């Protein structure tokens with residue numbers, strides 16, 4: 001039977017590498033490599049020879065796209081046939097797992113339609129003051145760290161942890177309506193349990209592959225994905241906050257308020273479990289992604305003082321014009337935005353993206369067919385490092401993201417927030433957090449490599465989202 005499983009691509013005449021039994025083509029991941037290497041190698045080896053190549057995720061054949069036109073078909077033009085991600089969730093036994101990232105089909109479409117108005121520019125506008133207030137607290141905390149080293153030759157500060165505390169406080173406040181205060185108290189449960197979701201899995205790799213392969217059976221066996229303590233904690237927090245707000249008639253400009261409004265919609269409002277699951281995914285999607293982006297950006301800026309200075313000058317000029325970081329000021333931070341995009345190119349937080357074929361799909365101009373149910377991989381990190389798209393891909397150059405340069409490339413050449421109807425729903429909020437964070441940091445501090453700074457940064461081998469293996473230590477001085 002395994003013989004047959006692992007001959008799937010050979011029988012279809014699709015380019016592929018020999019799989020290892022039970023592991024497929026990902027044996028090295030987590031041991032000797034990160035998830036980046038196998039996909040970069042695969043893409044470099046086969047690009048130009050076929051529109052896609054055959055890959056094995058443990059026991060399942062998946063198609064890795066090798067052509068940007070095909071990427072566009074899958075993510076945008078023929079989206080209706082690739083609208084699924086194919087992640088396992090279990091609404092009955094593990095309600096917190098039934099969130100937007102995991103839902104598929106009609107349930108996903110309905111939830112996405114309901115949640116989209118939560119992320120309009122107007123809503124971001126209203127949440128900005130909270131983000132700026134927490135950013136000011138953040139500057140105080142970094143300042144205290146720097147002052148501890150006063151008089152010393154260097155003032156090394158571990159920025160990754162500080163940035164994570166910054167975004168936990170923001171998203172905790174905006175998604176759960178709580179003052180998490182992790183900036184002053186680094187060990188709060190909120191953050192510890194949030195991190196646990198990414199670094200500790202409930203199931204081993206093989207069990208995970210079996211669950212993904214047989215989701216109906218897994219549901220019948222009541223198999224959950226989210227750890228019990230994580231689920232119990234976030235369900236309780238949402239329950240208590242909702243009760244409190246309802247009892248006291250509290251209204252706030254935050255995600256939870258918007259979710260509560262959806263609860264009371266006349267034609268099919270959200271249930272409590274649905275609200276809790278969406279608040280949970282906003283938290284998961286919002287904290288680690290944004291803080292890692294800022295951490296990688298600071299590391300790159302420390303190694304490129306001229307880019308850093310250009311960014312600082314832009315912040316100073318914009319603040320001189322607007323007096324404060326309001327929404328209009330943020331829109332003028334164009335170079336900082338380019339820094340964020342180039343950082344997400346070099347360090348693609350989601351290094352691969354997934355879709356699943358709903359009906360058989362004939363690849364235009366070829367004889368190949370992607371069968372219904374085939375997982376489709378978009379190798380984001382490999383595309384972001386393709387020298388034909390980005391010459392000298394290892395070089396850090398935010399000018400690759402001027403509007404003209406972006407216009408000159410195919411729209412799917414940059415996928416930092418994904419693409420098409422299933423792209424990142426929180427991209428405006430993520431961008432806003434990162435813009436505010438980088439702006440206040442560059443305004444107040446200078447960053448340079450310290451003796452302890454890791455060059456190049458080691459990447460975490462098993463984390464779901466791309467992050468550094470250890471902390472990011474930089475020399476920080478007041479401007």
Ligand code: HEM
Nearest residue numbers: 100101282285286289290350417418419422423424426430
């Ligand atoms: C720098 C910050 C962020 C990055 C780099 C990022 C990246 C991504 C990526 C690459 C995807 C997959 C897109 C695709 O498959 O095409 C995604 C999906 C998603 N993100 Fe983000 N994200 C960020 C911030 C946020 C924030 C702040 C939130 C919520 C407040 C959020 C919530 C989500 C959700 C719910 C999805 C699933 C959307 C769906 O399936 O319909 N993300 N994100």
